[in-house]
Amino acid sequence: MELNSVKETDVLIVGAGPTGLALAVDLARRGVGALVVEKADGLFPGSRGKGLQPRTMEVFDDLGVVGPVLAAGGRAPLGLIWKDGERLDEHDMFDRAEPTDAEPYGEPWLLPQWRTQEILLARLRQLGGDVAFGQEVTAIAQDVDGVTAWQRSGTAVRARYAVAADGGRSTVRTALGIDMDGESIDPSPILVADVRIPDLDRDNWHMFGGDGGYTAICPLPGTEDFQLVAQFVTGTPDISAESVRALVAERTHLTADQVTEVRWASDFRPRVALAERFRDGRIFLAGDAAHIHSPAGGQGLNTSVQDAYNLGWKLGQVLREGAPPALLDTYEEERRPIAADMLGLSSRIHRGEAKRGSTTRQLGLGYRGGPLATGSAGALTAGDRAPDGLLADGSRLFDVFRGPHFTLLAVGTDAELPPLPGPVHIHRTEPYEVYGKGLFLVRPDGYVGWAGEDAAGLGDYLANVTRW
Incomplete structure (x- = not known):
């Protein structure tokens, strides 16, 4: 392959989602050189992972971003069930807990994923780092001294270690031949979209039933937007703006015209999957590249950020503090069991077998009996x-x-x-x-x-x- 140039760094991070950005922030404050490359031309534009659990808020406290996160987000509103245009019942979506001295963040905090990523990127830039957008990794190889990644642009990156934070369809994981063991937990596809509906009150998380599948419309704090989530028991989602408006009119008391803007839309089929291993030599998997969750229970983004938090200090100790390289073995040993447990929990919540209770807050997770305990x-x-x-x-x-x-x-x-x-x-x-x-x-x-x-x-x- 003809190369235009070769860049060198301590750690190459592939993917600028919450996982990659959190890891880059952690490494930057440790004085570890990290290059974040992202194949898209900008940050992810949607609200997808909108729930931040208390343990993740503690991570953000340590990384220096909890202030902006608190300022930009808000508490989850009460759920409101509608039928035939009538309000039936309010209920709490979560088992709430008041903050205490020992647990200062008591309940989930709602913040659109795109805003979370903006805040993390701003912090990274404050620490002297940045993201190279429009840089797609097409191949990767490693030797005893480091990792080489080739990009579509003709540029190569040489790093001592690399981290695949490039999502569920990870190019890096595929190149390494690491299998994902998983299953579909629901045959019904789901549409998710960010919409503006000025005529709908923002005091509730609105729920609508129906033969076609459930529909939920949640106000997104700090914005004028709502997140629309719609299940399709039959048929397949059409994510065009016109079809999203028609869907709202069909399933709720609102008219299509009341949806004044469709800002982003996507669709997916709920599945869970776990990578057979989280490390291959000098290359690590983190976030959705390592584990794919049902959105139920809000565990995916949170587990992913905590992958980054676990790996960041270990890379820092090895690269800057002279710790034995064997310390990096403990990343998979500690994080893969946690990811497996959280996959099981989100699947049970999706199937209605468990509630969004204290376990989803992730404050009780830990590493007892692990290699560093x-x-x-x-x-x-x-x-x-x-x-x-x-x-x-x-x-x-x-x-x-x-x-x-x-x-x-x-x-x-x-x-x-x-x-x-x-x-x-x-x-x-x-x-x-x-x-x-x-x-x-x-x-x-x-x-x-x-x-x-x-x-x-x-x-x-x-x-x-x-x-x-």
């Missing part, structure tokens, strides 16, 4: 999410954790500590019931990696995750 102390076991908390000076534990470092949290103990490497910050605090008493090494992604009543064994643990 050692010990226990007080109320926590290594692998647990590290809770937030209000400190005596008015700051929060999340303020202490925020950044690319590890935090050794000494709670209610004067235990002697050995000298620690620079990437480990030490913070002592009073007893706190959600932790109990003890020493807790909090990983850069907010999970307890090591815990103990004294520092015995801490050095051995740190040798596996940083230069020691």
Whole structure:
């Protein structure tokens, strides 16, 4: 292949969706060079993944974007069931939870996917990074020293590692020959569109039944738009603007003319699939390239962002802090079981076998028993999410954790500590019931990696995750 040029970078990220952008932000704040390439000419224009779960909000807090996310989004409204033009019943779409000191984000936050991506891109640019749009990867290969990706433009990229964040039809995954084990969970195709309906109130998530399949119209906070989702028990969706307007008129009390604009539309068949592996040598799969979810329960985008969050600190430790390359093996070991569990949950919600309850908030997910979980102390076991908390000076534990470092949290103990490497910050605090008493090494992604009543064994643990 004739090449116009060869670019070099530490990490090549293929795809500028939420996964790729979140990973790029995390790497940028670690000083890791990353090149994000996206075959489209701009960011994804639709609202598709509109629900941000509390755990993802915590990730965004750490990445420095939760302020814009809160400002641009809003709470999910109550669901409203309609029949024959009459309002029948309101109901809550989620089991809501009030924020607490330990869990500051209590419920899902609605934000159109395109807005989430805009916010992440703005943060990436603030950190000195960017996205190369209109750059399609057509082939990829690797050797013992790195990865080479060829682009349709005639440009090649040489990187030490590469991450496929290029969606469910991942070109990179296909090139690697990694199979996806999955199934269709519903034979009925679904249409999703962003529409403007000025005459429809924005106080409810509007639900309509019918023989043709369910229809839902949800207001999108921070915009004038609604997200329209329509199931097709018979027939196939037509995503033209004229047909979307006709569909609304057929299934609701609204007229076609009341849909003043169709801003984006797409269709899909609900399916679930899991890649047989998340790593091939120096190339990693993340997000939809690794796992495909039903939209029910709002797990897909959230699980994907958390893939990026798990992988980002590990790449940073290996590339900038001298950690053993074997640390990267733990990405698949930790994330593939989580993805499998979330696929099962979203499938059960889609089939009506489970509710959108506490599990969908993803605050209870963790890595107990995993390759980077050692010990226990007080109320926590290594692998647990590290809770937030209000400190005596008015700051929060999340303020202490925020950044690319590890935090050794000494709670209610004067235990002697050995000298620690620079990437480990030490913070002592009073007893706190959600932790109990003890020493807790909090990983850069907010999970307890090591815990103990004294520092015995801490050095051995740190040798596996940083230069020691």
